[in-house]
Amino acid sequence: METYSRRWFLGAGTTALVSAAGLTACGSGGPGGSDGTLTAFVYGDDAAKVQAKAVSRFNASAAARETKGSLRLEKVPGAEYPAKLRTAMGSPNAPDVFFNWGGGSIKAYREAGQIVDLTGTIAGDPVLKNGFLPSVLAAGALGGREYGIPMRGMQPVILFYNKTLFAEHGLKPPATWDQLLDNNARLKKAGITPFALGGADIWPELMWLEYLVDRIGGPEVFDRVKNGDPAGWGDPAVLKAARTVRELVDDGAFGKGFSSVAYTNGGAPAALAKGKAAMHLMGSWEYSTQLGKFPDFARGHLGWCPFPEFDGGAGDVRNVVGNPTNYWSVNTRTRNKDTALAFLRTCASQTYARELIANGDVPATANADKLLDASPSPEFARFQYRLVREAPAFTLSWDQAVDPDAATPMLTEVNKLFVGKSSPERFVAALKALK
């Protein structure tokens, strides 16, 4: 009875709205229109220009003519991309093709039946099947089924450092945790903050925990959580990682004001470039950021190395965390699946890979290896490609891997740990309590 009345309430409300729609819906010419143009949502940062080029090339191609369709690229503001995608997907103006991070970021769409299963398409199409690094293609999968085609560069998290500062103080990039602590002590004595950290954005803080848990306990620790067992947070490696974070913070490794420093407004990259901080743990996009904002620094003084080994830890030093890449997925409600799939196939093309490389990205395509010399920084590109290809495990960023409803409280707990609002023990307890 209760259920009935509630349903009635919602039903009646909806009916009233729909009938009123005729009166009010006058100014709503949605995007796309009815002319067979599909909409593609992409994360609207600097790199979206590569996708814009790909879309206009596709629209002029034979494939577009054969499938009688074309695409329109919609650059969605970056910071709120997931929320915008969700609200749009629930509306009549849903995109036909959409950018995502794979993993947890597409789970809800799969459950709602709004994302096309590409497993068969990929298996039956040599261009797609052999076009990408298998580990990267797999990283976007959910429960063994493929839903996305890699469409951007790899984004492993890398330890960047200021080569000039390191030379001045006679330091070497840290390969072990002891070396890292030793570097820190000497940098602090010289009045330099060891690590830049954009704590105002919170997600840069998460990178530290991702690497520490991997180095201390191996990739299996987070895999367990990702596969739906929150008890996995109880692994001793998580507690140890949290304690290590606290030690670093208390030791001043991130400076005193890291919570007021943001990555997104340029504070953290500038701290590294201007020599206020010596190192910066960040996704590989940091290179293009520096190249864009401080070209002289990026070309002559920016160094990079893998995250150091943790003494006595179980994780392989070759393991990587970060975003394997980003993916295009297709909405099941698209009016022209053929066009959408034809567009996805262009991501495996050499032209597209070249454009990504020219933009400073390292594509996850099988052919990238031979093309990297054309990169604006071949040295960095080859380092990145090798790092990913040789990594025994590539752990997807935690906030993308877990369910969105767990990601927000998780980030809040990470932030509390860093700012000292929570102890390592309480941090672990809080994570275990997440759904």
Next chain:
Amino acid sequence: MSAARGAGRPHPSWALPAVLFFGFFALVPMALAFGLSFTSWNGLGEPRPAGLANWHALLTDGRLTRSLGVTVALTVVSCAFQTTAALLLGVWAAGPQRNRAVLSAVFFVPFLLSSTAVSLLFYALLDPNFGIVPGDTLGTTSGAFLALVFVGGWQFIPFHTLIYQGGARQIPEVLYQAAAIDGAGRLRRFRSITLPQLRNTAATSLVLMVVGSLTYFETVLILTQGGPGTDTAILPYLMYEAGFKAYDFGYASAIASFLVVAATALSLLLVRVTGFGAMRSTREGM
């Protein structure tokens, strides 16, 4: 006389379009929020009935009380800060100083920027390395809280200053002249003439301040994201986070319903305290 007495009384139906419009775009959503609070909905597909689960979670997980505390504290401290500053500046600006007009115009500049613009500006200014505020402002609870109070004040004090300036200008000069003859000191005149005369002005300004401080949403979203931890997560932000970050629209609707009820109660209180509800003006009794 009695025929003219009812002159200019329009038919009550003239009010109908406004009531219908407000009903559809304000009251229906409020009711719908209440309805959605009993469902589970992630934004895709249709909402599914979920009984009291969201309300149970809301009332037991402790997030609501913490957020309510932050919201009340932010409102009270903001109002105190803005009222003090606006009162002093407004009374001063109503005075006879020569540069007053120019200064008043400068004071007005922050109000010309949108809240989003102001938040983005301070986001850059608070960077400890490159901004103008040293130290870890946003990393401590009190720092982040005071930053929100300050940024809100920076933007809205100009507006309230104008309100007080308008009010102070209307205080009859004779009152001051009489007081001067009585030999009342400056402070005394401020306390016994200016303040009481500005009572209605203060009420208006306060209502707008309280209403305004509930809309600190974008400042929180851009500046602190509710942090450190959840220490500046005011109710509207908590609702946004639950809805548009965690996609738990049922839970978000429960927060929204609570917010609507609390704000309505607040409206009633404000209307009663300030006498806004006194529909019948003094004229009616004549």
Next chain:
Amino acid sequence: MSRPANPLAGLGAVIWLAVVLVPVYVMVSVSLTRQDEALGGNALRPPHHPTLANYGTVLDNGFGHFLANTVLVAAVVVGIVLVLCVPLAYVAVRTRGVWSGGAFRLFLLGVAVPAQAVVVPLYLMITKLNLYDSLLAVALPTAAFAMPVSVLVLTGTLRDIPEELYEAMALDGASPARMLFRLVVPLARGGIGTVVVYASLQAWNGFLFPLIFTQSEDSRMLTLGLFTYVSQFGVNIPALLASVVLSGVPVFAVYLVARRTLVGGLMGAGGK
């Protein structure tokens, strides 16, 4: 002489002047700085090589279009609010029925309800109404939530129109409609000015509705445009601050041209 200047308040005014000017100065100065020179350590130092390039970047990225959208929404919001609220206030002040009193009280209850509270159900309604990603999706609810305060301001003003004036017009045989246009509207100009300013400010400051209800660049409003620049310009602080400065320019222009009306309208809020 009757209202002596207060030196203490004068001092406070000077302090506040600094509080206002320092951020404004930094904003303008950084927006004129070359990107590689910005974030150079001291934000208070004027730029070595002043440049307008950042403003060019902003203008090339849809700023004018976003501004036009905001102006359009503000105009629609003001229009809706005036057309609906003036007759309502007229009814509330001039009739005594249960219905008119009830209608007035209904709006009073909404005075403190923040529009953000109902963004989730509104989102549901907007999508069902097929209004998603249109400017109307922002304008309609913004107008609705600007109504309570507008009704309050208007009833306050209308109450001060003396009974005698209505009687005089009634003797000439004027209908209520004629009284509305010939008597009420002209005499309530102050209150209407306040409402115009208030309602446009709601549209000008609105952030959450554009964020949730619109999507494409075509229907992007200025506040959301600024927010978008954060990710679009990556970490280009000078361009970001240039966009903030530019967003203030049109209102500043309005302020300079219509200072008296604007200030009068705002002061009217605290009126009597």
